[in-house]
Amino acid sequence: MSTYTLPETQEEQAGMSAVKYVYFFADGKAEGNGAMKNELGGKGAGLAEMTNAGLPVPPGFTIQTEACREYMRSGGKVSPEVNRQTEDGLRRLEQRQKQKLGSGENPLLVSVRSGAKFSMPGMMDTILNLGLNDQSVEALARRSSNPRFAYDSYRRLIQMFGNVVLEIPKSAFDEVFDAKKKQKKTKLDTDLDAKALKEIIGEYKKVVKKHSKRDFPQDPHEQLIMARDAVFRSWQNERAKTYRRINNIDDMLGTAVNVQAMVFGNLGETSGTGVGFTRNPAIGTKEFYGEFLMNAQGEDVVAGIRTPVPILELQKVMPEVYKQLREITTRLEKHYRDMQDFEFTIQDGKLYMLQTRNGKRTGLAAVRVAIQMVEEGLITKEEAIFRIDPSQVVDFLVARLDEKDARPEDLLTAKGLPASPGAVVGQIVFTADDAVEKVGHGTEKNPVILVRGETTPEDIHGMEVAVGILTSRGGMTSHAAVVTRGMGKCCVAGAGEITVDERANEMRAQGQVFKKGDWITLDGTTGRVLRGKRKMLPPDPENLAKLDKFMSWAEPFRKIRVRANADIPRDAIQARAFGAEGIGLCRTEHMFFAQDRIPLMRAMILADNEKDRRAALKKLLPMQRKDFFGLFEVMDGLPVTIRLLDPPLHEFLPKREKLMVDLGALPHADAKHKKALVDEYGEYGARGAGDLKKLLSALLHRVEDLHEFNPMLGHRGCRLGITYPEITEMQARAIFEAAVDAEKKSVKTHVEVMIPLVATVKEMENQGAIVRRVADEVFKEKGKTVHYLVGTMIELPRAALVADEIAKEAEFFSFGTNDLTQTTFGFSRDDINKFLPIYLDEGILKQDPFQVIDRDGVGELVRIGIERGRKTRPHLEVGICGEHGGDPSSVEFCHAVGMDYVACSPFRVLTARLAAAQAGASDKLKTEGGRTK
Ligand code: ADP
Ligand code: MG
Ligand code: MG
Numbered sequence: 001m002s003t004y005t006l007p008e009t010q011e012e013q014a015g016m017s018a019v020k021y022v023y024f025f026a027d028g029k030a031e032g033n034g035a036m037k038n039e040l041g042g043k044g045a046g047l048a049e050m051t052n053a054g055l056p057v058p059p060g061f062t063i064q065t066e067a068c069r070e071y072m073r074s075g076g077k078v079s080p081e082v083n084r085q086t087e088d089g090l091r092r093l094e095q096r097q098k099q100k101l102g103s104g105e106n107p108l109l110v111s112v113r114s115g116a117k118f119s120m121p122g123m124m125d126t127i128l129n130l131g132l133n134d135q136s137v138e139a140l141a142r143r144s145s146n147p148r149f150a151y152d153s154y155r156r157l158i159q160m161f162g163n164v165v166l167e168i169p170k171s172a173f174d175e176v177f178d179a180k181k182k183q184k185k186t187k188l189d190t191d192l193d194a195k196a197l198k199e200i201i202g203e204y205k206k207v208v209k210k211h212s213k214r215d216f217p218q219d220p221h222e223q224l225i226m227a228r229d230a231v232f233r234s235w236q237n238e239r240a241k242t243y244r245r246i247n248n249i250d251d252m253l254g255t256a257v258n259v260q261a262m263v264f265g266n267l268g269e270t271s272g273t274g275v276g277f278t279r280n281p282a283i284g285t286k287e288f289y290g291e292f293l294m295n296a297q298g299e300d301v302v303a304g305i306r307t308p309v310p311i312l313e314l315q316k317v318m319p320e321v322y323k324q325l326r327e328i329t330t331r332l333e334k335h336y337r338d339m340q341d342f343e344f345t346i347q348d349g350k351l352y353m354l355q356t357r358n359g360k361r362t363g364l365a366a367v368r369v370a371i372q373m374v375e376e377g378l379i380t381k382e383e384a385i386f387r388i389d390p391s392q393v394v395d396f397l398v399a400r401l402d403e404k405d406a407r408p409e410d411l412l413t414a415k416g417l418p419a420s421p422g423a424v425v426g427q428i429v430f431t432a433d434d435a436v437e438k439v440g441h442g443t444e445k446n447p448v449i450l451v452r453g454e455t456t457p458e459d460i461h462g463m464e465v466a467v468g469i470l471t472s473r474g475g476m477t478s479h480a481a482v483v484t485r486g487m488g489k490c491c492v493a494g495a496g497e498i499t500v501d502e503r504a505n506e507m508r509a510q511g512q513v514f515k516k517g518d519w520i521t522l523d524g525t526t527g528r529v530l531r532g533k534r535k536m537l538p539p540d541p542e543n544l545a546k547l548d549k550f551m552s553w554a555e556p557f558r559k560i561r562v563r564a565n566a567d568i569p570r571d572a573i574q575a576r577a578f579g580a581e582g583i584g585l586c587r588t589e590h591m592f593f594a595q596d597r598i599p600l601m602r603a604m605i606l607a608d609n610e611k612d613r614r615a616a617l618k619k620l621l622p623m624q625r626k627d628f629f630g631l632f633e634v635m636d637g638l639p640v641t642i643r644l645l646d647p648p649l650h651e652f653l654p655k656r657e658k659l660m661v662d663l664g665a666l667p668h669a670d671a672k673h674k675k676a677l678v679d680e681y682g683e684y685g686a687r688g689a690g691d692l693k694k695l696l697s698a699l700l701h702r703v704e705d706l707h708e709f710n711p712m713l714g715h716r717g718c719r720l721g722i723t724y725p726e727i728t729e730m731q732a733r734a735i736f737e738a739a740v741d742a743e744k745k746s747v748k749t750h751v752e753v754m755i756p757l758v759a760t761v762k763e764m765e766n767q768g769a770i771v772r773r774v775a776d777e778v779f780k781e782k783g784k785t786v787h788y789l790v791g792t793m794i795e796l797p798r799a800a801l802v803a804d805e806i807a808k809e810a811e812f813f814s815f816g817t818n819d820l821t822q823t824t825f826g827f828s829r830d831d832i833n834k835f836l837p838i839y840l841d842e843g844i845l846k847q848d849p850f851q852v853i854d855r856d857g858v859g860e861l862v863r864i865g866i867e868r869g870r871k872t873r874p875h876l877e878v879g880i881c882g883e884h885g886g887d888p889s890s891v892e893f894c895h896a897v898g899m900d901y902v903a904c905s906p907f908r909v910l911t912a913r914l915a916a917a918q919a920g921a922s923d924k925l926k927t928e929g930g931r932t933k
Helices: 010-018 037-052 065-073 081-095 136-144 147-164 168-185 194-212 220-234 237-246 311-317 317-335 363-375 390-396 432-439 457-465 479-489 541-557 569-577 588-592 598-606 611-635 656-668 670-679 690-706 717-724 725-744 761-782 797-801 803-809 817-825 836-841 858-872 888-896 906-920
Strands: 022-026 060-063 110-116 127-130 255-262 271-276 289-294 341-345 349-357 411-413 419-421 423-429 449-451 466-473 488-492 499-502 506-509 512-515 519-523 528-531 559-567 583-587 640-643 753-757 786-793 810-816 877-882 903-905
Touching: 022 037, 022 081, 037 060, 037 065, 037 255, 037 349, 060 081, 065 220, 065 255, 081 220, 110 220, 110 271, 127 147, 127 903, 147 168, 147 194, 168 194, 168 488, 194 836, 220 255, 255 271, 271 311, 289 311, 311 317, 317 341, 317 349, 363 390, 363 541, 390 541, 390 906, 411 640, 419 479, 419 499, 423 432, 432 449, 432 457, 432 611, 449 457, 457 479, 466 479, 466 519, 479 488, 488 519, 488 656, 506 906, 519 656, 541 611, 559 569, 569 670, 569 906, 583 588, 583 611, 583 903, 588 598, 588 611, 588 656, 598 611, 598 690, 611 640, 611 670, 611 836, 640 797, 656 690, 717 725, 717 761, 725 753, 725 761, 753 761, 753 810, 761 786, 786 803, 786 858, 797 817, 797 858, 803 810, 803 858, 810 858, 858 877, 888 903, 888 906, 903 906
Parallel strands: 423 449, 449 466, 466 488, 559 583, 559 903, 583 640, 640 753, 753 786, 786 810, 810 877, 877 903
Antiparallel strands: 022 060, 060 255, 110 127, 110 255, 271 289, 271 341, 341 349, 411 528, 419 488, 423 519, 499 506, 506 512, 519 528
């Protein structure tokens, strides 16, 4: 038996005492500094930096994020060392202030403030006036000769502590407070006198006792420790988790805790508190912007208790303080070289700075401020391009809801998904056909909003004419969301608080019933739905000019090209206007959904022999040719990648269940019903009621033939072209005839024919051969050749793994990351909404993999595909055409793995261009760690 134990490792021994948990700041000297956001959080780093800069900051200390991580790891405990250093920090503060926390004739009071690396607005409320108890409140009253102030501070502490630490609902305190105001017949909190406040304190204590089964803690040290631990706990609450998920913040960062001596804005009319920005955060103009309140504390300014006063007024009320505040904030802006968002308090005419940070701003403001700062010489152009989040550029392109007209009483829901940005006003319709009818044919079109449970490809014609789409189900990648983003059309999806009854043609929200023709307003930028016609603000041309200037700075850093996904010339024109450098994906099936074509398409599908099928295809040929010609004309020599038919054929036919119902109802149908059915099935050849039975049975028969249990993995992609080579032939012919015609009219072409859903090189070989054969035929017939490439989409794991083989036949790859994500995860994109929300809540997935590329899994397949493909064909052209092509994080990934281009919907081209420029710019400037990718 071993007789000796292993010695403790040196690390362990050293680790116990080496961690510095507490960083002190006072009198122009802080132990930390502004660069230590990882340890001190944004707020703590800002306080340290301001202290070091000699600004008037109340002294205090920051307990660093490691203590929070420790608390998480140990399931809710801190080590004795953290407690020791906390007490030590407090002792230093007490010595510095010549006060004792919550005791003696001149009690020390502190605030306890949370502060993570990235600001998480409203995550945890700050506790002010900590240290007050039944004794110290009396001391404060005597010392300040202002009992009203003392009791006001104490009641605030009980309220904040009760809510934040003891988790008592705010409403429990509000009830007491409001009742007292009513009893005293006052409106303003400042009108309550010392006596009333004292009564409130008594009742607040009862509230605490009732809800938490304990007394409000009278021991100031106990208050401090409880408050500190509540900050640690707050990092793990649901609100915080959701916020981090939405903003891609790493769950493991933890928050710091700032303990800081109080200064009082509620001492009377020479005291006050305020917040401000060094520039306007909404529109970016260079103006001192903010609000303040005299005789107020903490969040009173933002809480809407009293109406705050514009900050420029401070100039009149306290000119000296105003001047000093301007000087300080200008200095801070220069120091941080970015717009600052600051908080201050005035105590008895003396100014204190309580916070500064880089201010959040809209896309509009971000661009304007960045341009100003370059012109002022504060930042370089390269730095400037990082001052806007690429997804914010859409702010420039869409109409905005006028917030002045967005009153709460008109709000039907604020919880829809902001699926596609912009704001629109329109009349409700419940079916695609009604949309077309209601929009009308005149030059003056009626704006309609298509409201549905969810949309399907059959609704396309209605979506096309509607100004906006509202669905009650479906997520950010639902059909409605994806299609509208492609169209640059406003969409609120998955608005669960709204019930859509498509049968009754009714929508219910907030207890009100809405019918066809009722007006509503959608705000797809935030996910709001409002009643009636709310006011809009158009995109501002002056802003667009600013954006142009800004983009011209960004462009030189971009190393990867940006193409658009576009199926028709109109979208292609739009895409070019946004700077697209080609078409990365033209989905030919979208051309078949057009009203004049779908009957021909259906005839083709219903044909049960090759001859009939060829006859139908022949009629489709000239239409396709015209489409392609149009695209070549618009793109004029830029690459146009055309994907051959991809979706399973049943998507073009009525639903099986619908046919069964109609067929079942037929024997009992009256004349009116029959007429409706004849109309409905007219495009399948119903001419009169007599045709219905035979037709419906035949249709049902064919639909059942085509029926698949899992169409996503069924008869689609190149499998269609292999089983029906005549479809590939027709499409190839249309493409090459159009290209030759175009070249003859001196339109340059750059054709890329793309075979979908290839898993084996044989499939590629089979389809490639047909395309090349038809090309030769057309060139011979027309006496002219055009240059073209034949390539494939890599959208199955197998294709990525055998990419070296496939590259022997394929001249380019385009990663179809929508299907690649489906097949890699084994998730059906249309069905994930049943579990994805839970996956995200539980942290099983950090992001929706259909929005942001999953780098570890799907991304790895992409890497492998590129590497193996280029082994065979070193100059293989590689791009991406999934939804990810417009997502900034995914664009960065595509840049990093060496793609030649990304492709995305036209309205995301600007976003992708900026994201690509950021990816191409200096590594030094890239976002700091702690964001999840
Ligand atoms: P948030 O992170 O939500 O902005 P803060 O910690 O900044 O929370 O504080 C909330 C409010 O309390 C702010 O108005 C802030 O200025 C004020 N405050 C915080 N600490 C003090 C203090 N030591 N003295 C006076 N006011 C304070
Ligand atoms: Mg703050
Ligand atoms: Mg994103």
